[in-house]
Amino acid sequence: MKAWIVAVGSEMLTPFRVDTNSLSITERLNAIGCDVRLKAVVGDDVGELATLFQRGVGTVDLIVCTGGLGPTEDDITRDGLARALNLECETDEQVLESIRQRFEKRGMVMRDINRRQALVPRGAEVLENARGTAPGLWLERDGTSILLLPGPPLEMQPILDRVVDERLKPRAGSRGLFRRVLKLTGRPESEVDAIAQPVYGQWLSAPIPIATTILAKMGQIELHLTADAPNEADARVALAAAVRQLLDVLEPSVYSTDGRGLEEVVGDLLRERGLSIAVAESCTGGLLASRLTDVAGSSDYFDRGVVCYSNDAKIEWLGVSPDLLAAHGAVSEPVAQAMADGVRQRARSGVGVGITGIAGPGGGTPEKPVGMVCIAVVTPVQQQVRTFQFIGSRDMVKFQSAQAAMNMLRRLLADGPPVYRD
Amino acid sequence: MKAWIVAVGSEMLTPFRVDTNSLSITERLNAIGCDVRLKAVVGDDVGELATLFQRGVGTVDLIVCTGGLGPTEDDITRDGLARALNLECETDEQVLESIRQRFEKRGMVMRDINRRQALVPRGAEVLENARGTAPGLWLERDGTSILLLPGPPLEMQPILDRVVDERLKPRAGSRGLFRRVLKLTGRPESEVDAIAQPVYGQWLSAPIPIATTILAKMGQIELHLTADAPNEADARVALAAAVRQLLDVLEPSVYSTDGRGLEEVVGDLLRERGLSIAVAESCTGGLLASRLTDVAGSSDYFDRGVVCYSNDAKIEWLGVSPDLLAAHGAVSEPVAQAMADGVRQRARSGVGVGITGIAGPGGGTPEKPVGMVCIAVVTPVQQQVRTFQFIGSRDMVKFQSAQAAMNMLRRLLADGPPVYRD
DSSP, X not given: OEEEEEEEOGGGGSTTOOOOHHHXXXXXXXXXXXXXXXXXEEOSOHXXXXXXXXXXXXXXSEEEEESOOSSSTTOOXXXXXXXXXXXXXXXXXXXXXXXXXXXXXXXXXXXXXGGGGGEEETTOEEEOOTTSSOOEEEEEETTEEEEXXXXXXXXXXXXXXXXXXXXXXHHHTTOEEEEEEEEEXXXXXXXXHHHHHHHHTTGGGSSSOEEEEEEEETTEXXXXXXXXXXXXXXXXXXXXXXXXXXXXXXXXXXXXXXSOOHHHHHHHHHHHHTOOEEEEESTTTTHHHHHHTTSTTGGGTEEEEEEEOSHHHHHHHHOOOHHHHHHHOSSSHHHHHHHHHHXXXXXXXXXXXXXXXXXXXXXXXXXXXXXXXXXXXXXXXXXXXXXXXXXXXXXXXXXXXHHHXXXXXXXXXXXXXXXXXX | OEEEEEEEOGGGGSXXXXXXXXXXXXXXXXXXXXXXXXXXXXXXXXXXHHHHHHHXXXXXXXXXXXXXXXXXXXXXXXXXXXXXHTOOEEEOHHHHHHHHHHHHHTTOOOOGGGGGGGEEETTOEEEOOTTSSOOEEEEEETTEEEEEEOSSHHHXXXXXXXXXXXXXXXXXXXXXXXXXXXXXXXXXXXXXXHHHHHHHTTGGGSSSOEEEEEEEETTEEEEEEEEEESSHHHHHHHHHHHHHHHHHHHTTSEEESSSOOHHHHHHHHHHHHTOOEEEEESTTTTHHHHHHTTSTTGGGTEEEEEEEOSHHHHHHHHOOOHHHHHHHOSSSHHHHHHHHHHHHHHHTOSEEEEEEEOOSSSOOOSSSOTTEEEEEEEOSXXXXXXXXXXXXXXXXXXXXXXXXHHHHHHHHHHHSOOOOOO
């Protein structure tokens, strides 16, 4: 199956907003082996949309269109479809009644303007929208199925799920695109690609071909493997073998093969080891604590943290000695170590982390340039302190520092062979 | 002028990546009054791209196409244009030579595959790319200008800037779209729109029409005003009047009319008042400290912070009394107040903030549901404590809490009597 995705709305033709619905739609369509060949964004322009529909009908198997189903003059998707296929729009009394009831339930009277949302191009099926007033619509013409969905993701998603399960999946059979993702940190993209390419380069011509996409984000690289397989079981086997091949060459940079973020991986390790953690941050300014506590249930292991920007704070709250600060400067391995030790002792935690560095853009010197960050990690049985030189803006230095601290901790805690989960 | 923007690359038809080049291109085009009417993403498919070019040529004034200019078989933009307009591609010796030199400078030999990047559809002008091997291309046909740009933003941007300045702006004259943005917090979108709509609704028919876009992000609403004006000076006047009208009805929810984020606004107020700040966080887990320290130069006023997840931490590090915790529970206004007082005293800072709440998804009770957050702000001359009930996921509750704390502080500092250095 080949599909187009069309997003309707002038706001997505401004510099402020990008169409993101198409990502979750693509994900759902790919999962049943349906290939997205074109994505388009049109404004509130009936003619432009009608032209697009006309071009697609009879050419692709499916057109999924989001947005433009609201009650105002700007909402032109119904009209665009009707014009493209030369159909009349008629009021659907059942839809009108359900919109009226929706307003009533909230103690409001339906405005006249909302009658527009009950208009249905002749021949289109109405798809119930439990979360809003705009129903979805479904129409088939010349071998092309056309699916109109409301724009708000919360309203769109359930209708899409239903249509995929009930209408598209039976057509598609068991063939589909199935995915696994490896997440890495601590290595540049070019290095990861140079190592991984000879491995994944062979998969495209395998019996179950696997395509690999490298996404380099800040402080993190993701390898997305997509298997084009006759069924899920075969895909699972092929992907598991592929993941193992990549682990052979990329371990121990890989921190996750099951979608978990680094925060979650570290949190799970702490919980498994029965360790609590306390963190002392300077240049990351609380970002490490915030990321660790982004994980639901992190209060099981996260006890407390301090952000000590000033030297006074490091002395008073962490017991860092003024002599040490004077001798080495605030950004130094001994101070990072003293911060980690200090917070660990004062919190009586299993693990202590200390981070001190220069986030920039100011504050750098030739000896200690912007992006230089010292990180210490202390566990009950081990300790490590390292100096990093990160590149990028202030928030990039902060993020990479938190990432590096968590990765150091992950590798210290993973004594013995790391356990990867499917 | 009417424009289309086309992004080429199969990776943007996966669920992982969205075309963002179009946002900066739209911004640049809008600035010279050029309207974007369609955005499209096509994969590495010559036929699809050629069809798009054919549809656009003679219809719109400008087609800007990004990506697909690399050296591999997948890079089909040159071929797509050539096929659409029935042109031959020829090797441009000058381009070839500059690619060769680029490799030489890095001590490498140009690979044969890179010869493809020197192919130019007959009649197209070459636009130098100082940052990469793929030059841009420019061609005019049937009243439509076609601009091909490399995909990497760092390579794309300088070529785009040059083309806009040298080729498009002279055509467009001084007319353009000019923007201002108001940022608000602490009010729901529907309420903001109900208040603002009667105001901005009149601007569309004004001599200098101003369009308004409301963007509701988490814990924050932006009103983007776009004036369609004959020149920048007139736009400036019209936008200033418009901003004043909105301030009349929406102040004091508006925290910024100049693009600054809430962190920056609060930081600037602290710096102006000569106040330092210390924060004590429970449910936000360091996010408030991290956001405050996202601002370059925040060490001028940010001294320290603590993240006290456990009761022990609140007692030991902030001096919150165990009796208070027992009487009111950790999530309560008296405890938030004690946290703010405690951190302020221990840090000897001008301002203290205390946040305690239930971020979820677990931990809620009927009396204290998930999303309930108590925030206290103490300055040298004022104090305030409030309880909020936020909606959404764990990270949304965290973000909204940090946002609310900064907004309370902003309003206290802005409204209160002048305070002096501590």
